[in-house]
Amino acid sequence: MSAVRPDASKLYHRKMPATWWLTKQSYFLFMLRELSSVFVALFLVVYLCQLYQLSQGPDAYSAFTQKLSSPGWILFHLVALLFALYHSFTWFQSSAVVLQLRIGERLISRPIVTALHVGAWAIVSVVVLVLFLALKS
């Protein structure tokens, strides 16, 4: 029995709008997650600029640090932090989908794997903070 193919000339093709990501909440949150990488990169570029100023001497370094205390920069870092945290949390959720962690034979549930990641993140953050405070002068 041969397959009957539909008449291709009469098929109606619906176009997907370029604003598809605004049509649904889940799509919009997806786009926010993707854009979080932009703010992560922007922050790291700022950090790199600060390190460059450090290579130009302690005065250049403290001048740059002074600039960062302005309201504009504080706002930038606040936005960057929110996006970075959104990246972290969604990354941990994604990791829970990929990883299949087991206790003996039983799979650990995804919400718990995510929570374990958040716990690890908190510990790592504290370690970095303590190291910074201990090593800086």
Place this chain on the structure above:
Amino acid sequence: MATEKTIEPLWWGLFSAGGVVAAFLVPIHIILVGFAVPLGWTTDTGALYRLWWVKLYLFVLIVLPLYHWAHRFYFTLNDTGLKAINKLLAVLCYGGAIVGTFVTAWILLKI
């Protein structure tokens, strides 16, 4: 069907590594660089950045998330209708990350 040899796994591997680094380390560094020192919660002369292993750590912290951004942003630009110029976008994104790699190394060595 012939297999197209793709190096996509390279970019995805870097994207993945960068995502892990960014997820675990970037928030605390934003707090340190963006708030703690500028607002005077603590002081920092920058001396610790001269330690070689701190430089190595910073290299990983800065460079890997750049590849994470490059891969993710490239796909996002494609998904928002710029697919027609995707070769140019690839050069700008992945090229940007590669340039960033060298610039980061150069600056860290200067300190």
Place this chain on the structure above:
Amino acid sequence: MAEPTITLNVTRYRPDKDRAPTTQSYVVPYREDWVVLDALNHIKDQMDGTLSYRWSCRMGVCGSCGMMVNGTPKLTCAAFLRDYYPQEIRVEPLVNFPIIRDLVIDMTDFMDKLKSVKPWIIRKDEKPVSEGEYLQTPAELEAFHQFTQCINCMLCYAACPVYGLEPKFLGPAAIALGYRYNMDSRDQGKDQREILGNHDGIWDCTFVGECSVVCPKHVDPAAAIQRSKVDTTKNWFQSILMPWGQR
């Protein structure tokens, strides 16, 4: 006392008459236990026999009755009127597929993609029947079992914006199907399913995750795709960094 009713706004497209799809409103009886498919069957039987749509088992196992219900891909046999009442319900053909007529879409591309991942056990060394069955432990079965549950309903393709933007993308169900066979301990054909690792295979996916959200059988194709990415990347780095070791 008047019977309660609910309004369905249904896409109509007659290829021999219409330039573009239109919407036709039908006022159907509202019954608490009715699903959207019941309403469509009522329309076809009692009101307008010209309405075309696919359906079969009406119990969520055949995968025939997938449509957009208020913009979300759903099996119409699983979408209860009471979850929408008293609001009007919009019923449209699954998006990302060309419309043949009314609510019927062209699934040729989907069928071709399923075939392209070689969804059968591929052996390097054939075992003669006289040697008996392939033995498989419960753990080996568990490794791929959930990915066998796909009923080919195409809701995941309607939910996937990547497929909407790039029709060449293999798509969630086809990749999950390929993964199902790659993970089957009886299969030895992973290197024959290289289409998964090509352009428009797994690498087009940006893990939106909507495919797994809409899947009525909890196949979780998104997990299959992301795990495929990890496996493929691990193998790639191994082959580059340690080329002497052959699988």
